[in-house]
Amino acid sequence: MPFACIFVPSFPLAAAFRGDPELRARAVAIxxxxxxxxxxxxxxxxxxxLGIAPGMAKAQAELCPEVTLRRRSQLQxxxxxxxxxxxxxxxxxxxxxxxxxxxxxxxxxxxxxxxPLPKIAQNLFSCTAELGLEANVAVAANPDAAVLxxxxxxxxxxxxxxxxxxxxxxLPLEVLFVETADDPGPxxxxxxxxxxxxxxxxxxxxxxxEVALSERLGQEGLRLQQLARGAASRTLVPxxxxxxxxxxxxxxxxxxxxxxLAFLLNRLLEQICARLAxxxxxxxxxxxxxxxxxxxxVPRTMPPTHFSQPSPLHPPLFQRTLNLPLPMRDAKxxxxxxxxxxxxxxxxxxxxxxxxxxxxARPRPVQGGLFQPASPEPEKLxxxxxxxxxxxxxxxxxxLELLDTHRAEGFRMRRFxxxxxxxEKTSQPGKEPCAIALRRFRPRLRVTVTFSNxxxxxxxxxxxxxxxxxxxxxxxxxxxxxxxxxxxAWARDEWDIALQHSEDIALYRLVHDLLGGGWxxxxxxx
Amino acid sequence: MSAVFSTSxxxxxxxxxxxxxxxxxxxxxxxxxxxxxxxxxxxxxxxFKDARLAGITPASQLAVRSAPEMVSSGIAEMDGLxxxxxxxxxxxxxxxxxxxxxxxxxxxxxxxxxxGEFSALVDASDALDPQSAADAGIELExxxxxxxxxxxxxxxxLEQLMRVADLLLESGGFGMIALDLGDIPPQNARRIPLxxxxxxxxxxxxTPTVLLAVERQSIAGSCSSxxxxxxxxxxxMEMESRSxxxxxxxxxxxxxxVNITAELLRSRLDRKPVRSAEITFAGKTAWAG
Numbered sequence: 001m002p003f004a005c006i007f008v009p010s011f012p013l014a015a016a017f018r019g020d021p022e023l024r025a026r027a028v029a030i031x032x033x034x035x036x037x038x039x040x041x042x043x044x045x046x047x048x049x050l051g052i053a054p055g056m057a058k059a060q061a062e063l064c065p066e067v068t069l070r071r072r073s074q075l076q077x078x079x080x081x082x083x084x085x086x087x088x089x090x091x092x093x094x095x096x097x098x099x100x101x102x103x104x105x106x107x108x109x110x111x112x113x114x115x116p117l118p119k120i121a122q123n124l125f126s127c128t129a130e131l132g133l134e135a136n137v138a139v140a141a142n143p144d145a146a147v148l149x150x151x152x153x154x155x156x157x158x159x160x161x162x163x164x165x166x167x168x169x170x171l172p173l174e175v176l177f178v179e180t181a182d183d184p185g186p187x188x189x190x191x192x193x194x195x196x197x198x199x200x201x202x203x204x205x206x207x208x209x210e211v212a213l214s215e216r217l218g219q220e221g222l223r224l225q226q227l228a229r230g231a232a233s234r235t236l237v238p239x240x241x242x243x244x245x246x247x248x249x250x251x252x253x254x255x256x257x258x259x260x261l262a263f264l265l266n267r268l269l270e271q272i273c274a275r276l277a278x279x280x281x282x283x284x285x286x287x288x289x290x291x292x293x294x295x296x297x298v299p300r301t302m303p304p305t306h307f308s309q310p311s312p313l314h315p316p317l318f319q320r321t322l323n324l325p326l327p328m329r330d331a332k333x334x335x336x337x338x339x340x341x342x343x344x345x346x347x348x349x350x351x352x353x354x355x356x357x358x359x360x361a362r363p364r365p366v367q368g369g370l371f372q373p374a375s376p377e378p379e380k381l382x383x384x385x386x387x388x389x390x391x392x393x394x395x396x397x398x399x400l401e402l403l404d405t406h407r408a409e410g411f412r413m414r415r416f417x418x419x420x421x422x423x424e425k426t427s428q429p430g431k432e433p434c435a436i437a438l439r440r441f442r443p444r445l446r447v448t449v450t451f452s453n454x455x456x457x458x459x460x461x462x463x464x465x466x467x468x469x470x471x472x473x474x475x476x477x478x479x480x481x482x483x484x485x486x487x488x489a490w491a492r493d494e495w496d497i498a499l500q501h502s503e504d505i506a507l508y509r510l511v512h513d514l515l516g517g518g519w520x521x522x523x524x525x526x
Numbered sequence: 527m528s529a530v531f532s533t534s535x536x537x538x539x540x541x542x543x544x545x546x547x548x549x550x551x552x553x554x555x556x557x558x559x560x561x562x563x564x565x566x567x568x569x570x571x572x573x574f575k576d577a578r579l580a581g582i583t584p585a586s587q588l589a590v591r592s593a594p595e596m597v598s599s600g601i602a603e604m605d606g607l608x609x610x611x612x613x614x615x616x617x618x619x620x621x622x623x624x625x626x627x628x629x630x631x632x633x634x635x636x637x638x639x640x641x642g643e644f645s646a647l648v649d650a651s652d653a654l655d656p657q658s659a660a661d662a663g664i665e666l667e668x669x670x671x672x673x674x675x676x677x678x679x680x681x682x683x684l685e686q687l688m689r690v691a692d693l694l695l696e697s698g699g700f701g702m703i704a705l706d707l708g709d710i711p712p713q714n715a716r717r718i719p720l721x722x723x724x725x726x727x728x729x730x731x732x733t734p735t736v737l738l739a740v741e742r743q744s745i746a747g748s749c750s751s752x753x754x755x756x757x758x759x760x761x762x763m764e765m766e767s768r769s770x771x772x773x774x775x776x777x778x779x780x781x782x783x784v785n786i787t788a789e790l791l792r793s794r795l796d797r798k799p800v801r802s803a804e805i806t807f808a809g810k811t812a813w814a815g
Binding site for chain 1: 600
């Protein structure tokens with residue numbers, strides 16, 4: 001039963017490179033700890049050549065100007081770990097989360113789906129590279145042999161069944177103790193003993209007589225020998241990889257302008273979309289959370305709903321949620337939508353941390369019909385609607401929904417969602433007489449009305465010259481009222497009147513507000 | 527120094543049109559030069575003409591533009607007058623207040639949504655009455671309503687309208703895009719540069735979209751393929767005004783029907799001469815039954 005292991009060497013560095021790919025070309029050192037006791041935790045090869053080594057004080061490393069120093073970020077590492085598991089999960093349903101930098105996959109039965117084992121290993125390598133991680137991939141007959149090979153050999157390694165001892169033989173003994181690196185005491189003692197015996201690699205350890213080794217090192221010695229022979233056998237402990245798609249970035253210097261923020265958002269969105277693609281998922285909701293600095297500078301005009309309650313312990317958070325009508329997975333589109341949204345609702349303070357989360361959703365199963373009328377592309381339409389909302393305002397674009405009321409403006413705007421409607425043709429047009437339309441004046445126009453013998457005689461609208469004069473024709477009043485059980489009660493009398501409009505006659509709807517008082521022209525029949 | 531024409535039409539036969547350069551290098555007898563020059567001068571001018579006309583199709587060989595697909599306007603009488611509304615073209619509906627422009631607009635939008643198409647209405651004055659839209663038979667979930675900000679001056683609203691129209695045309699996929707400039711004063715509407723209408727015409731060309739503009743007076747000039755002018759009179763009003771009998775009390779009146787007269791002022795859809803034709807149809811109020 002074949003197993004594969006994906007191992008990411010120098011995981012903190014790899015996580016930093018994933019967050020900022022430009023760092024790969026530079027000498028980079030990762031430090032951790034609280035000031036002033038910050039120490040170098042990991043370095044890349046270029047930094048090592050410059051004399052920077054783990055354990056060095058940060059102040060020492062700063063003396064070398066060529067080295068780029070980055071603080072170890074738990075957020076980046078957790079994102080990289082999730083991406084690693086997503087990559088593994090895209091190949092096999094049985095994945096063991098062995099360590100932050102290691103994932104083990106059960107490849108049983110996958111050959112018929114993905115091809116021979118070398119091809120699967122190569123595809124795993126490419127997949128992790130697409131997710132922004134440089135990993136070693138090894139395939140072997142048991143999980144431990146795969147882990148040892150992934151730790152010992154760079155790139156892609158495939159060990160045929162039965163050749164484990166031979167292939168693992170040249171590896172140094174240190175690969176056996178990688179998992180116990182956090183507690184180096186016992187492993188260092190064992191390594192010292194084996195070194196004194198002249199045992200330097202796995203082949204030498206595998207060749208030792210079992211009984212004699214057991215007498216001297218106990219069960220631990222036998223376990224190490226089984227590992228060195230590639231003969232250890234254990235059951236994989238699969239985990240259910242959670243469907244959480246979150247990426248975050250901490251900034252050394254707060255961002256003030258939205259333009260540099262767009263670069264950062266682009267990177268985070270590409271990471272999230274790559275992870276979603278690896279799980280064959282889309283998203284229907286994007287949540288952007290910005291941790292702000294200097295909250296006092298936030299303008300008071302900003303709606304308080306965008307902010308969390310600031311407290312001395314927790315910095316203020318600026319939150320925006322992008323609800324999409326359909327599941328989508330297009331990083332460029334998401335970036336444009338977020339940019340437009342942030343332009344309309346700027347955070348108003350320097351940004352110290354960016355957190356982006358996507359709610360996963362299954363792709364929409366849509367099959368275009370040959371005879372269906374064309375409809376706007378959902379992705380393109382979303383962008384268009386966002387741009388229009390930026391021009392006219394968010395609440396002024398969408399589709400109409402009539403409310404169950406006789407109130408004059410009994411409607412509300414809702415999101416225009418072409419996917420929600422079915423393409424069904426209804427009755428044939430043109431068979432019924434058309435309905436006369438009313439053009440509303442928003443806001444309605446206040447007018448002065450004069451009566452003659454108790455009847456409407458003249459209308460004067462101070463704002464509109466063309467809407468004044470004698471009433472040529474009138475019909476009404478039609479009384480209506482409603483919502484008397486609520487605060488917004490209304491009651492009115494309506495007239496349909498005709499006024500002379502230059503050379504023509506114009507028809508208006510005149511309203512007398514019985515509760516508030518006053519006469520208004522509400523609209524024009526057109 | 528020599529200059530050689532090598533255009534697409536004359537690529538296979540390059541000509542030298544510079545007389546000095548045409549002369550072969552080195553001294554030549556005078557007689558030989560005089561013999562060589564005249565034909566070359568003729569060839570050069572011909573070549574210049576050929577090159578200038580390269581890629582231009584003669585008028586006699588121009589292909590006839592295929593007639594656009596016509597769709598129903600939602601009013602049978604109007605379809606009989608114009609043949610419907612053309613896809614991929616700009617149609618202008620103009621008329622004064624209460625002339626029936628909005629009635630025709632809503633009927634056209636209702637017909638489009640009933641065909642299963644998505645439509646967009648860019649409302650410069652925020653004048654759409656939702657109840658009227660529902661009464662006209664518009665499937666409201668298929669209609670995108672863009673309401674320009676009424677607090678803006680007419681120029682600002684026009685700018686918003688043009689930019690929104692640009693975005694919608696670029697987005698594509700709509701069966702009908704209607705621009706409602708019905709309440710914009712003509713003096714402001716005429717400030718829209720003609721280039722914008724040309725751009726719209728080019729953008730909508732070869733697409734299945736019907737571009738409709740509702741306005742008081744025609745403003746798109748030759749960019750519109752159809753120009754319809756409307757006028758109306760409420761039924762019963764004429765009789766009342768001419769009658770010698772005492773006026774009917776207001777509560778006995780009811781606005782039930784409006785007669786709308788449509789006149790086709792311009793049509794670029796067929797190659798017949800411009801014609802002016804009129805029809806009259808009735809629009810009923812929602813409560814008329």
